[in-house]
Amino acid sequence: MPQPATPPSPFDAVPAGAAAAAAAGAPRPEPTERFAARTAGMTASEIRALFAVASRPEVVSLAGGMPNLAALPLDALAAEVADLVAREGQVALQYGSAQGVPALREQICEVMALEGIRADPDDVVVTVGSQMALDLVTRIYCDPGDVVLAEGPSYVGALGSFAAYQARVVHVAMDEHGLVPDLLRDALGSLAAEGITPKFLYTIPNFHNPAGVTLAVERRAEVLEICASYGVAVVEDNPYGLLGFSGRTYPALRSLSRDVVYLGSFSKTFASGLRVGWALVPPAVRDRLVLAAESASLCPPSFTQMLVSRYLAAHDWRAQIKTYTEVYRDRRDAMLEALATYMPEGCTWNVPDGGFYVWLGVPEGVDTKAMLPRAVTARVAYASGTGFYADGFGSRQLRLSYCYPTPERITEGVRRLAGVLGAELDVMRTFGSSARPALGGGPQAPSPHTP
Numbered sequence: 001m002p003q004p005a006t007p008p009s010p011f012d013a014v015p016a017g018a019a020a021a022a023a024a025g026a027p028r029p030e031p032t033e034r035f036a037a038r039t040a041g042m043t044a045s046e047i048r049a050l051f052a053v054a055s056r057p058e059v060v061s062l063a064g065g066m067p068n069l070a071a072l073p074l075d076a077l078a079a080e081v082a083d084l085v086a087r088e089g090q091v092a093l094q095y096g097s098a099q100g101v102p103a104l105r106e107q108i109c110e111v112m113a114l115e116g117i118r119a120d121p122d123d124v125v126v127t128v129g130s131q132m133a134l135d136l137v138t139r140i141y142c143d144p145g146d147v148v149l150a151e152g153p154s155y156v157g158a159l160g161s162f163a164a165y166q167a168r169v170v171h172v173a174m175d176e177h178g179l180v181p182d183l184l185r186d187a188l189g190s191l192a193a194e195g196i197t198p199k200f201l202y203t204i205p206n207f208h209n210p211a212g213v214t215l216a217v218e219r220r221a222e223v224l225e226i227c228a229s230y231g232v233a234v235v236e237d238n239p240y241g242l243l244g245f246s247g248r249t250y251p252a253l254r255s256l257s258r259d260v261v262y263l264g265s266f267s268k269t270f271a272s273g274l275r276v277g278w279a280l281v282p283p284a285v286r287d288r289l290v291l292a293a294e295s296a297s298l299c300p301p302s303f304t305q306m307l308v309s310r311y312l313a314a315h316d317w318r319a320q321i322k323t324y325t326e327v328y329r330d331r332r333d334a335m336l337e338a339l340a341t342y343m344p345e346g347c348t349w350n351v352p353d354g355g356f357y358v359w360l361g362v363p364e365g366v367d368t369k370a371m372l373p374r375a376v377t378a379r380v381a382y383a384s385g386t387g388f389y390a391d392g393f394g395s396r397q398l399r400l401s402y403c404y405p406t407p408e409r410i411t412e413g414v415r416r417l418a419g420v421l422g423a424e425l426d427v428m429r430t431f432g433s434s435a436r437p438a439l440g441g442g443p444q445a446p447s448p449h450t451p
């Protein structure tokens with residue numbers, strides 16, 4: 001909004017010419033009018049917007065993907081923190097290497113070996129959570145208007161990074177076995193016909209966020225071959241891979257091709273507040289990524305890296321992951337049982353074999369984004385499907401997280417949600433269609449669900 005000219009203040013550090021122009025009545029831009037064009041794509045995620053309400057104690061939040069830290073050995077960690085400061089404080093509280101603490105990078109290679117990855121610590125770049133790795137990878141690959149392929153639906157934080165760098169997301173649908181290779185081929189073929197080569201495929205092969213599905217092992221090499229044949233890089237995001245409920249781990253895409261950019265994290269297998277994640281990149285990409293990391297943060301925090309390193313060295317982290325999976329499996333079971341008991345006819349959902357999420361499909365006419373305030377009024381929160389698409393799809397889906405609330409709260413939350421859905425359907429039956437018009441609805445992409 002243009003503003004009336006104000007007399008120059010002695011505290012305004014403006015060049016003489018600008019001060020003269022302002023004094024002459026030239027409109028002054030609002031602070032927000034100075035933002036770079038790329039910030040237009042930066043909008044608060046629907047999930048973040050909901051956090052304040054959803055975290056009220058009376059609301060059962062099935063919205064966030066927060067790990068259940070009650071399962072951590074906090075006393076042992078407290079002792080580790082004290083010892084770290086006492087013995088290694090001079091290093092732990094100092095700047096470190098932009099690429100990350102060498103000992104931790106070696107341990108990260110041991111963690112990745114569980115999924116068949118053979119990696120050199122020199123190719124690991126430690127980041128502030130894998131979210132930062134996502135941001136940096138997008139920064140070094142994408143110019144405005146570049147195309148990125150991503151599963152539909154996809155992780156909201158990745159979509160945020162793609163939007164921040166003005167990349168265009170083209171979604172590829174999944175079925176209950178994950179990304180569909182034929183649809184990937186079709187998407188790449190159509191883009192090639194327009195002369196477009198996407199910069200990369202962003203994929204979450206294991207226990208997908210938000211869809212809960214896992215890419216079938218038989219499809220993995222095919223996905224890589226298709227991308228290679230079109231000259232498209234693959235970015236594999238794998239924060240949940242070790243959280244399988246059957247104890248099974250899947251071969252990482254990176255274990256099948258050294259060209260894959262692999263993103264990992266200790267957020268879901270250890271503690272999200274430490275903000276320690278990493279990227280494993282081909283040597284040709286590493287130096288550029290380290291420079292980008294340096295410009296963002298100089299170096300990742302030495303303190304949390306050294307704490308994770310000590311934890312991996314001195315604690316039975318494999319047993320801790322097993323404990324986590326048992327907790328999450330119980331909660332998944334509670335959610336599935338409650339869905340089967342309470343959900344109205346016409347709802348569909350998948351049965352996740354790991355990770356944190358169930359993806360729920362609702363009957364036609366219900367709009368999950370429009371319904372959310374009514375759900376919160378009924379004291380239950382979820383993440384509506386539209387946040388997981390870059391293109392307005394998803395109004396007939398929603399994501400339910402079972403990682404954080406207790407099984408009893410999950411059951412109660414699903415019961416409340418079923419009540420809200422039932423009321424929506426009653427209104428639709430009474431008036432022949434939804435009396436509450438859909439906001440931002442649209443055609444639905446195929447979604448993974450139980451038949």
Ligand SMILES: Cc1ncc(COP(=O)(O)O)c(C=O)c1O
Nearest residue numbers: 065129130131155209265267277
């Ligand atoms: C698929 C996916 N990638 C990345 C992240 C970010 O994780 P981090 O805490 O390591 O930044 C999340 C967090 O929920 C996620 O679900």
